[in-house]
Amino acid sequence: xxxxxxxxxxxxxxxxTKLPAKLEFIYVKSLAQMVSAIKxxxxxxxxxxxxxxxxxxxxxxxNLDVAAKKLLDSRPTAVNIKWAVERMLKIARAGKGMATxxxxxxxxxxxxxxxxxxxxxxxxxGRNGAKVxxxxxSILTVCNAGALATVDYGTALGVIxxxxxxxxxxxxxxxxxxxxxxxxxxxxxxxxxEKIPFTxxxxxxxxxxxxxxxxxxxxxxxxxxxxxxxxxxxxxxxAAAVLAKEHGIPFYIAAPISTIDFNIQTGRQIVIxxxxxAEVTSxxxxxICPKGIKVRNPAFDVxxxxxxxxxxxxxxxxxxxxxxxxxx
Amino acid sequence: xxxxxxxxxxxxxxxxTKLPAKLEFIYVKSLAQMVSAIKxxxxxxxxxxxxxxxxxxxxxxxNLDVAAKKLLDSRPTAVNIKWAVERMLKIARAGKGMATxxxxxxxxxxxxxxxxxxxxxxxxxGRNGAKVxxxxxSILTVCNAGALATVDYGTALGVIxxxxxxxxxxxxxxxxxxxxxxxxxxxxxxxxxEKIPFTxxxxxxxxxxxxxxxxxxxxxxxxxxxxxxxxxxxxxxxAAAVLAKEHGIPFYIAAPISTIDFNIQTGRQIVIxxxxxAEVTSxxxxxICPKGIKVRNPAFDVxxxxxxxxxxxxxxxxxxxxxxxxxx
Numbered sequence: 001x002x003x004x005x006x007x008x009x010x011x012x013x014x015x016x017t018k019l020p021a022k023l024e025f026i027y028v029k030s031l032a033q034m035v036s037a038i039k040x041x042x043x044x045x046x047x048x049x050x051x052x053x054x055x056x057x058x059x060x061x062x063n064l065d066v067a068a069k070k071l072l073d074s075r076p077t078a079v080n081i082k083w084a085v086e087r088m089l090k091i092a093r094a095g096k097g098m099a100t101x102x103x104x105x106x107x108x109x110x111x112x113x114x115x116x117x118x119x120x121x122x123x124x125x126g127r128n129g130a131k132v133x134x135x136x137x138s139i140l141t142v143c144n145a146g147a148l149a150t151v152d153y154g155t156a157l158g159v160i161x162x163x164x165x166x167x168x169x170x171x172x173x174x175x176x177x178x179x180x181x182x183x184x185x186x187x188x189x190x191x192x193x194e195k196i197p198f199t200x201x202x203x204x205x206x207x208x209x210x211x212x213x214x215x216x217x218x219x220x221x222x223x224x225x226x227x228x229x230x231x232x233x234x235x236x237x238x239a240a241a242v243l244a245k246e247h248g249i250p251f252y253i254a255a256p257i258s259t260i261d262f263n264i265q266t267g268r269q270i271v272i273x274x275x276x277x278a279e280v281t282s283x284x285x286x287x288i289c290p291k292g293i294k295v296r297n298p299a300f301d302v303x304x305x306x307x308x309x310x311x312x313x314x315x316x317x318x319x320x321x322x323x324x325x326x327x328x
Numbered sequence: 329x330x331x332x333x334x335x336x337x338x339x340x341x342x343x344x345t346k347l348p349a350k351l352e353f354i355y356v357k358s359l360a361q362m363v364s365a366i367k368x369x370x371x372x373x374x375x376x377x378x379x380x381x382x383x384x385x386x387x388x389x390x391n392l393d394v395a396a397k398k399l400l401d402s403r404p405t406a407v408n409i410k411w412a413v414e415r416m417l418k419i420a421r422a423g424k425g426m427a428t429x430x431x432x433x434x435x436x437x438x439x440x441x442x443x444x445x446x447x448x449x450x451x452x453x454g455r456n457g458a459k460v461x462x463x464x465x466s467i468l469t470v471c472n473a474g475a476l477a478t479v480d481y482g483t484a485l486g487v488i489x490x491x492x493x494x495x496x497x498x499x500x501x502x503x504x505x506x507x508x509x510x511x512x513x514x515x516x517x518x519x520x521x522e523k524i525p526f527t528x529x530x531x532x533x534x535x536x537x538x539x540x541x542x543x544x545x546x547x548x549x550x551x552x553x554x555x556x557x558x559x560x561x562x563x564x565x566x567a568a569a570v571l572a573k574e575h576g577i578p579f580y581i582a583a584p585i586s587t588i589d590f591n592i593q594t595g596r597q598i599v600i601x602x603x604x605x606a607e608v609t610s611x612x613x614x615x616i617c618p619k620g621i622k623v624r625n626p627a628f629d630v631x632x633x634x635x636x637x638x639x640x641x642x643x644x645x646x647x648x649x650x651x652x653x654x655x656x
Contacts, residue, residue, distance in 0.1 A: 020618040142532075176608070176616070178506060178530035184609075184617040192618050199622045202506035202608060203532040204470075204564025208600075208629035211566060236532025238539060239571055246570050272536075280504070280530060281512075284614035288504070289512040290348040290520050294527045301536035 002119075002152050004043060004051050006112060011055040015042045016148055020189040031060035031067050038074040038081075041180065045149020046223045046259055047118050050080030054111035057088035061104045064092050076271045077232055077300045079224040079261045084114060115151045121256045122153035124314035129159030129219065129254050132310065132317060135168050137216040140206065142175040143234035144186035145221025145254065155254040156219045157190060159312060164196045172198035173215060175206060177234060179279040179297060203236050210247040218244045219312070222255040229305030229320020230267025231255075235298055241307035250309040253320075257313050262327045267302035275299045330447075330480050332371060332379050334440060339383040343370045344476055348517040359388035359395050366402040366409075369508065373477020374551045374587055375446050378408030382439035385416035389432040392420050404599045405560055405628045407552040407589040412442060443479045449584045450481035452642035457487030457547065457582050460638065460645060463496050465544040468534060470503040471562035472514035473549025473582065483582040484547045485518060487640060492524045500526035501543060503534060505562060507607040507625060531564050538575040546572045547640070550583040557633030557648020558595025559583075563626055569635035578637040581648075585641050590655045595630035603627045 004013045011028040017040065018024045026042055028034050034056040037043050043052050053071045060067025068085045075081065088107055095106045133139065139160060143149075146157030153161065163170050172191055177183035184200055191198040201209065209215050218240055222231040231237075231253045244251040264270065277295040281287060289295075305320035315326060332341045339356040345368065346352045354370055356362050362384040365371050371380050381399045388395025396413045403409065416435055423434045461467065467488060471477075474485030481489065491498050500519055505511035512528055519526040529537065537543050546568055552560040559565075559581045572579040592598065605623040609615060617623075633648035643654060 021615070175532075176506070178504070178532060181616050188617045188621055192621055197622075199624055200608065200617055201624050202563070203530070204503075204506060204567055205624060205626060205629075207567030207570055208563060208626055209624070211629070235530070235536060239532055239535030239567060242535055242574050243567055243570055246574070280528065283611040283616065286612035286614050287349070288509050288611065289516045289528055293516055293520055294525075296527055296529050296533060296537070298533060298536055301533075301539070 003048050003148050004055070004151055005115065006055060006108065013037065013043050013052070014148060016044060016186060017042050020185050028059070031056055031070060034059060035070050035074045045144065046078040046080045046221065047150040047155065047256055048148070049075065049078045050084040050258060051115045051118055051151050053081040053084040054088055054114045057085060058104060058107045058111050061100055061107055064089065075273060077223045077273045080258055083258045087114065118151040119153055121314040122150050122155060122158040125155050125254050125256065125312055126153065126158035126162030128314070128316050129252065129312040130162035130166055132250070132252060133159065133163035133168055133170060133217065136170070137168070138171045138173060138214055140173045140175065140215045140218045140240065141187065142183060142220050142236050142240055143177045144182040146187055146190040148186045148190060149221060155221045155256065157187065159219050159254050160196060161194065172196060173209065174198050174200050175203045175236065176200060177236060178203055182234070206240055207243045210243050210249060215249060218249060218251040219254055222253045222259050223300055224270050225253070225255060225260045225311065225323065226264045226267045226270065227262055227324050228266050229308060229311060229323055230302055231308060232267060232270045232272070232300045232302045235301050238301040238303045241303040245307050251307055252310050252312055253308055254312040257315065257326050260323055260326060262324070267304060270302055272301070273299045331376050331476050332383070332479055333443065334383060334436065341365065341371050341380070342476060344372060344514060345370050348513050356387070359384055359398060362387055363398050363402050373472065374406040374408045374549065375478040375483065375584055376476070377403065377406045378412040378586060379443045379446055379479050381409040381412040382416055382442045385413060386432060386435045386439050389428055389435055392417065403601060405551045405601045408586055411586045415442065446479040447481055449642040450478050450483060450486040453483050453582050453584065453640055454481065454486035454490030456642070456644050457580065457640040458490035458494055460578070460580060461487065461491035461496055461498060461545065464498070465496070466499045466501060466542055468501045468503065468543045468546045468568065469515065470511060470548050470564050470568055471505045472510040474515055474518040476514045476518060477549060483549045483584065485515065487547050487582050488524060489522065500524060501537065502526050502528050503531045503564065504528060505564060506531055510562070534568055535571045538571050538577060543577060546577060546579040547582055550581045550587050551628055552598050553581070553583060553588045553639065553651065554592045554595045554598065555590055555652050556594050557636060557639060557651055558630055559636060560595060560598045560600070560628045560630045563629050566629040566631045569631040573635050579635055580638050580640055581636055582640040585643065585654050588651055588654060590652070595632060598630055600629070601627045
């Protein structure tokens with residue numbers, strides 16, 4: 001099962017707002033529908049967003065400049081949208097002068113290639129990352145960097161899948177990841193499906209479990225990595241990295257090279273998306289705080305390179321200060 | 329309005345499981361009812377639990393040994409229950425041989441004294457703590473160490489109340505404090521009532537906000553403090569303290585001397601309560617994760633003394649390694 005795939009002229013995607021209660025699909029037929037699905041997070045996760053943007057360009061073939069702008073504006077932090085849009089625009093330039101149906105075919109071919117490559121890249125990330133996982137390790141991950149955050153297999157969860165598949169008898173701690181609870185809803189769902197042993201915890205238990213010696217390794221995904229290795233990922237990742245450093249626990253980022261933004265020097269240049277207050281003030285139908293109060297909701301934070309033991313890519317595991325060589 | 333008070337033969341307490349939606353009171357008439365109210369957290373917060381235990385001893389006058397045991401077993405981490413039970417047993421020994429009605433009167437007098445003292449102690453903590461608060465500071469607090477965690481006024485929120493009352497134009501960040509959300513439900517409710525400017529955040533935003541320079545000071549309560557200054561408090565406090573250290577932000581504990589357990593040398597001896605899994609897996613009626621999965625729910629963690637700039641007590645602000653002198 002793929003998180004996102006092209007089916008008979010439509011983009012079939014898992015509706016991630018329905019999990020874990022129901023596995024439902026949405027069928028996206030227009031650019032507007034794709035932009036909305038991205039904004040309300042029916043699809044999320046940096047590599048999956050890259051694929052969604054590529055298919056979005058196919059659907060928006062009638063006006064690719066508008067399609068590009070709408071997709072780029074849909075969510076600001078994950079660089080994979082930009083990466084995919086630019087790749088699609090390059091193809092469009094190569095197909096300049098073509099009639100729309102032919103151009104659409106050309107674009108679809110590229111979007112399908114992006115989706116196909118993503119799975120292969122994740123499997124390579126998994127294989128490379130599994131080398132840093134020792135037998136019997138307890139691995140913390142935050143948010144969801146699994147099959148659901150990609151076309152299939154996952155980045156951080158790809159590493160976990162690979163290590164588990166190699167019989168390393170690992171145990172996973174999944175941080176629930178407020179406010180959207182992707183850890184509780186998506187990572188827990190994936191790990192349960194795969195029968196990988198895991199424990200769900202709230203985000204504020206990470207420090208305590210590290211202090212008690214119950215966590216040996218941290219692996220998370222990333223939404224944008226600067227040239228110097230500073231990495232933006234789901235809110236709470238930075239705190240986990242600081243706590244890991246304090247306890248001498250290695251902290252790794254697992255991400256495809258398409259997540260590296262070679263145009264920015266440091267993480268300070270990464271725009272952090274602020275999402276709606278309702279994500280913090282309510283959980284499902286449950287209002288959890290008084291009305292009329294001030295709330296913050298930054299969706300990401302930036303972990304400076306100095307906290308990162310390595311960035312696990314499809315080309316191998318690199319020290320953060322070495323990733324710039326991957327530009328070529 | 330008091331969180332807990334004696335009214336016509338019953339203990340009237342704010343039902344804290346109903347806030348912030350409704351301000352409701354429960355009237356506790358028996359020891360069994362008090363023990364249940366403590367367990368399900370209709371009343372919570374170390375100093376409030378001390379007062380609840382004292383009134384519980386009054387209600388359990390017919391068999392004080394049984395009452396003491398049941399109260400001590402109700403929640404294991406907050407030392408104030410033990411402190412209050414022991415203080416009540418001492419009074420009972422002084423009244424040995426008395427008929428039950430007389431003994432009950434004697435015990436009630438002591439329980440009322442404990443409740444009254446608590447408010448005065450908190451006001452002293454507030455005054456002492458306000459000295460470490462500079463004008464315009466943004467102060468992070470976790471969980472609820474406010475009027476609702478005490479008989480009235482609060483410990484950490486007592487410091488915040490006092491600083492606000494002195495016109496220091498402070499701003500508070502209230503961490504929501506999963507799994508029970510005392511920050512979102514109780515601290516937000518209190519701060520709103522008092523018109524103290526504040527922002528509600530999820531627990532995993534603390535690191536990011538510190539990194540952005542938006543937090544100047546951390547003040548939390550405590551449930552048990554060892555002789556060496558190691559302090560147990562609500563889960564997540566330790567992570568906040570580590571993050572504060574990493575960013576050079578002073579981290580203070582505000583607690584009455586009754587929270588210091590002079591019988592234990594270090595925090596390693598503090599028993600950490602594990603609470604029901606349902607607190608993590610559901611929020612209100614909302615199930616947030618798949619069924620049949622493994623969950624952890626430690627209710628507290630221990631912040632080692634080295635992370636603590638000072639412990640704010642009714643006798644002044646002490647370096648953690650100095651609190652042992654308070655025994656006398």
